[in-house]
Amino acid sequence: MNAPGDSAKKRRKQFSLQEKMDLLRELDSGKKQIDLCRERGIAPSTVATIWKDRENILKLHRESQLAPTRKRLHLGNFQDVDQAVLTWFKDARLQNIPVSGPMLQEKAREFADALEVTGFDASAGWLFRFRQRNGITWQVVSGEEKAADKEGADSWRNDRFREVAESYSEDDIFNADETACFYQLLPDRTMHFKGQQCKRGKKSHLRVTVLLCCNASGTKKIKPLVIGKYAKPRCMKNVVSLPFDYCANKRAWMTRELFSQWLIKLDEQMRKENRKILLIVDNCSAHIVNVRFTHVCLEFLPPNNTSLLQPLDQGIIKSVKAEFRKHLVQRFIINLRLKQPTSVNVRQAAEMLTGAWWNVNTSTIRNCWRKAGLIKAPAQVEDNLEEDHSNPGDLWTEVEELLPDVSSFDDYVESGSAALTSADMTTEEIVNSVRNVSSDDDDDPKEEDSVSPNTEEDETISHSDVLVHMNEVRAYIGRCSDVPDEVLRKVEGVEAYLISRLCSTRQKKITDFFK
Template sequence: MSSQRPKAFTIEEKGAIICRLENGESNSCLAKEFGVGHSTISMIFKNKNRIKESFNSNVLKPKRLRKSRQENVDQALIQWFKNMRNKGIPISGPMLQEKANGFAARFGILDFNCSASWISRFKVRHNIVAGKIVGESSSVDQNSTTNWLISVWPNLRRQFSDDEIFNADETGLFYKLMPIKTLKFKGENCSGCKLSKDRITVMVTANISGTEKKKLLIIGKSQKPRCFKGVKSLPVDYANNRKAWITSELFEKWLRDWDRDLVKKKKKILLLVDNCPAHPNVTDLKSITLAFLPPNTTSVLQPMDQGIIRSLKMNFRKNLVLKMINCLDANENHSSTKVTVLLDAILMVNDAWNKMSQSTIHNCFKHAGFIESHNGLPIQTSEHEFDEEDEIPLSLWSRNLNSDSLAAPEMWEDYVDIDSGLLTSKEPTDENIVQNISAKEQLESDGEEEVEEAPLPTAEEALKAAELLSRFVHSNIENDNLTIAMSSIHNSIRDCFYNKMKKQKQTKITDYLQ
């Protein structure tokens, strides 16, 4: 009988083995390569869900997956720890002990007294190590970024093509903000939420190749805005809560809805998100592999933050400025030069998203280091590369309009970035954390309605507008695809108009009995 101890694999090694098995490599070949029995490889694959969960959470070095006996306390403490580290607050062992005892009391665990050894095991379970704070506490950890790109990212992406790897991120948007108001807000801290009265949160999602831009998720304050009355379909997904923020419940619902859609299409994807409090580790997904970027690295690793979101806002505000100019040129009063309803903003931001070029999205992923070189190492470019239309500065674009009504050119860049620091999620309190883990928190529902309301155009008004637009397209634009599309729109609106006319003229039998 051999006295040699069986080989113990780290989580990183097990994750790589699972990826290779899922890519079609045989159990026997891997067993022979690593010098272990078939049963060892089979056991790793049997526990793939737990291993993937740890692997995707950047827990790589432990060789065994040991759960805590106080699992609720463990999960609450790691959520609290991530929140504090995302804020750049240094955490010590005694602080963890004190917090663990506090969570135990909230869960009603009376016989728990957190010891130093419990904290040691907690740190091993979650790959927490001691480190010296250098410079600003909120600075990006370059070592974590490099290590993740070299050791974690290649294994994550191995079983997915560029078309199947997505990144999602949220951004706050002041959808009524006009450039002439920028002077009032210059230097004001958006995180204080003083400007959040007319805001939405936009979830932006696309794949590495830029070939698929997922439908936007828009989060507003009202559950049933008045401007939605009579609207049969929206080009975006819409959700709500009182702050117009993303929440863990909204994120999980959005994720599971997408997962069900992918199951129907028999498609599997990898989704990369940051580890903010509103992004829980959703389990039991069938078609989505959820992976989290390392803490304090999203400003460098998050592809959406490398220019995609900024280009989206720039294009949105170009639409907004054009609306303002049209109103001013028509000698309408100032109150009409703003977006009066949420529906206007949704249509404009969706139009801006549709215009985002494939090359701009792909190059932002490349800038973040997600595109590999010929030697297999990630490429992090020093300069951004944007499509020509997406990179035109708003200040240059505005000068070309030759309008005396516009703000000074130097104010335009402030206008683009005015809501870049706007909060999109709420840091949970200790009570929120406990409620989430206990599965007692209910989805927040807000039945308030928007105070403003704009009447929907009638079928007759829409038909007149379609006829006018159709004449303009046919006489000014030489584009066969656009001409065909315009004819289709015109015909659809005409059919809608005549159908409504028929319904109005139909006489009911009860009319003869009156």
């Protein structure tokens, strides 16, 4: 005779969104369904159902539309309103702004009106379900915490950072930050820009925003992202290979959309390298993204403590800018001597910035992470941050002779350092992001940079010109004394690449090579 419970129907186990993602990852790794069922003690039909709903599960996880612990994958009847409110909520919490239930309800009504949604009622029932779907709990934000400075930074280092960084090596802990660069700012104009935020207006078109990212060990630097004002600058026409990534919007600022795109690319890069990283960023509005990643874990610095905790702000960015300004001064002096225009275009500036970024040495990076208190550098690594900052030496003396009222080189390096690189999202921008409408489209795709008259960016370069100019470079270097072996090897490498490239180009006749 069967026991009373034996005939009862066995209750089906419910899986959370995160558990379903874990199952899908195991299946993607090649594990057989039958083995997975045996290990987990679940029915084959359950695994088959999860696999069938794969695309929906991946979308919900990637776009952070539900809390990872959520078991019912229902988004509610007003998805656009929910997404807008959730975006605003994340922004407010990262800025340490206290948020209450009535505030969420009021914001929901505001977004419903902006989105032209009818029949929506921000009732107590909606609020309860919204909080449940997104795993929102109420927490008290004290005034002391908001005003915390050094004490708050120490607390974050010792508690939160230690907890999240425990499972990562220094090779896999990264920091990313933006900085503004006024690439046509010459020494004679420094005083007009020093300490100004340059929110918008006439000076904005002279700038770019650069996103830099590196790890704590100093062994990995990510290709810089340069954000300009023009989507298709003339100086980049027909150019398909650049040492930096480039994008644009009207203000040349970082936006949530651009940061999301950069993160997606970084996540894919880490997936190919088979590594999972912890990425530390500040809590500006542009960094709040509604996307989850498989190989990048975002960790936000606490409000009001960024200047103490951000490794890139401890000297890495200054080192890059000093190197860039040095090269700009060198170009300035040479062009003055040759009676050539002294301005540079956005491509030339971005290439110099990229070169300066690759030249930042490992010890500088590690020292800055140590200064932020996020790693313990070896005792033999000296605090030589100031020494690492490039100085043009005699060239700056020549600048001072040419421009008697010029400021110091340090002031030149720091010029524009207070410029904004992003802005808080407005209601209109949040609504546009929900509707997938870009508010940063460029009306004018052309670049207004001044370009040297002897450099025609649109001119076709023939094969023979390439070899002739390469021979001229080699001849010039051969007449220079004390050329480092590293430079000679690089010249050999460039020439070998060009010859290999030219040989692989198909020609109808051998004489075509010289046309």
